[in-house]
Amino acid sequence: xxxxxxxxxxxxxxxxxxxxxxxxxxxxxxxxxxxxxxxxxxxxxxxxxxxxxxxxxxxxxxxxxxxxxxxxxxxxxxxxxxxxxxxxxxxxxxxxxxxxxxxxxxxxxxxxxxxxxxxxxxxxxxxxxxxxxxxxxxxxxxxxxxxxxxxxxxxxxxxxxxxxxxxxxxxxxxxxxxxxxxxxxxx
Amino acid sequence: xxxxxxxxxxxxxxxxxxxxxxxxxxxxxxxxxxxxxxxxxxxxxxxxxxxxxxxxxxxxxxxxxxxxxxxxxxxxxxxxxxxxxxxxxxxxxxxxxxxxxxxxxxxxxxxxxxxxxxxxxxxxxxxxxxxxxxxxxxxxxxxxxxxxxxxxxxxxxxxxxxxxxxxxxxxxxxxxxxxxxxxxxxxxxxxxxxxxxxxxxxxxxxxxxxx
Numbered sequence: 001x002x003x004x005x006x007x008x009x010x011x012x013x014x015x016x017x018x019x020x021x022x023x024x025x026x027x028x029x030x031x032x033x034x035x036x037x038x039x040x041x042x043x044x045x046x047x048x049x050x051x052x053x054x055x056x057x058x059x060x061x062x063x064x065x066x067x068x069x070x071x072x073x074x075x076x077x078x079x080x081x082x083x084x085x086x087x088x089x090x091x092x093x094x095x096x097x098x099x100x101x102x103x104x105x106x107x108x109x110x111x112x113x114x115x116x117x118x119x120x121x122x123x124x125x126x127x128x129x130x131x132x133x134x135x136x137x138x139x140x141x142x143x144x145x146x147x148x149x150x151x152x153x154x155x156x157x158x159x160x161x162x163x164x165x166x167x168x169x170x171x172x173x174x175x176x177x178x179x180x181x182x183x184x185x186x187x
Numbered sequence: 188x189x190x191x192x193x194x195x196x197x198x199x200x201x202x203x204x205x206x207x208x209x210x211x212x213x214x215x216x217x218x219x220x221x222x223x224x225x226x227x228x229x230x231x232x233x234x235x236x237x238x239x240x241x242x243x244x245x246x247x248x249x250x251x252x253x254x255x256x257x258x259x260x261x262x263x264x265x266x267x268x269x270x271x272x273x274x275x276x277x278x279x280x281x282x283x284x285x286x287x288x289x290x291x292x293x294x295x296x297x298x299x300x301x302x303x304x305x306x307x308x309x310x311x312x313x314x315x316x317x318x319x320x321x322x323x324x325x326x327x328x329x330x331x332x333x334x335x336x337x338x339x340x341x342x343x344x345x346x347x348x349x350x351x352x353x354x355x356x357x358x359x360x361x362x363x364x365x366x367x368x369x370x371x372x373x374x375x376x377x378x379x380x381x382x383x384x385x386x387x388x389x390x391x392x393x394x395x396x397x398x
Binding site: 026034042130 | 234235236237239240243244245246247248253254255257258261265266269271274276299300341342343345346365367369371373384386
């Protein structure tokens, strides 16, 4: 009974909140974030410490694991995934790059993935400003690349992406749960 | 209806009151309205690659919710404006003479400078702004904001380079009828364009954009 009363109160509070906010948006459950190559580029630029030009930027949302099985569960194997939450993940190149042998001109793209147990397929698609992966069209693909899955010893709570560099290749590292993959981007 | 509201508000205060007294120091400057208390969990989570930001990033489009509209209608024309900003929260601090200082520039967000992209030319207070990407920051005064568009994109918000300002626009600050825990910027349709609505705590301001 006490629990029911609490639930009712909670429901009332939520509806109250929805009204009181006058339609202004709440904070997303999966917050958006941004990463750059060079890493921390805006910070470096503002401190006059940048040593190379801005090459790439990713805007993505960061869902949390919250005790759920992610890969093979929430993110089903073999299905297209927006690689985030809410708006589809956006990757922008500030110069031409090569992914999976395909030359990609500078500009904004949407980044998707098809996740499997041992490997992921990254998909670069030119349809931008989209929500999720519901209207994905392979006809708009500009590149696809398969990469192996690496296991992590620790569990990552929030989906994370970050750029790393090795020789003339930068890698977009994507990690969540106990899995890490790297998308190679040649300059 | 208003009676219902007062009951709900009372319930809300009761529900959160005890909890807050146990965990928080006595409230001083700011009365946070119950509608936003539910957001007051710490957002930070440690992550070996990149921590989750305390002030989460968000994105606003005009047309509002453009990516969702596009999902429903593949032939929709391109968006007009996109804004990317981070959303600091009050966390029991006063907005003015607390988080913000009068007459001192503020990045209108947190972390990276807030970025606004116009997908076609627009007009603001009679000034023509070419299509493209800009950063946006502001200077709060007692009763008005100076809102500034600047071309120093991909920068960190703390240091503004005013030599790269593209336009400065003065808009009034108005009282809002709700208190917002999180800094909020959205677009609202108007005749002949859209307003950029800038709201936080108990104030709101609107920058009219014409296109």
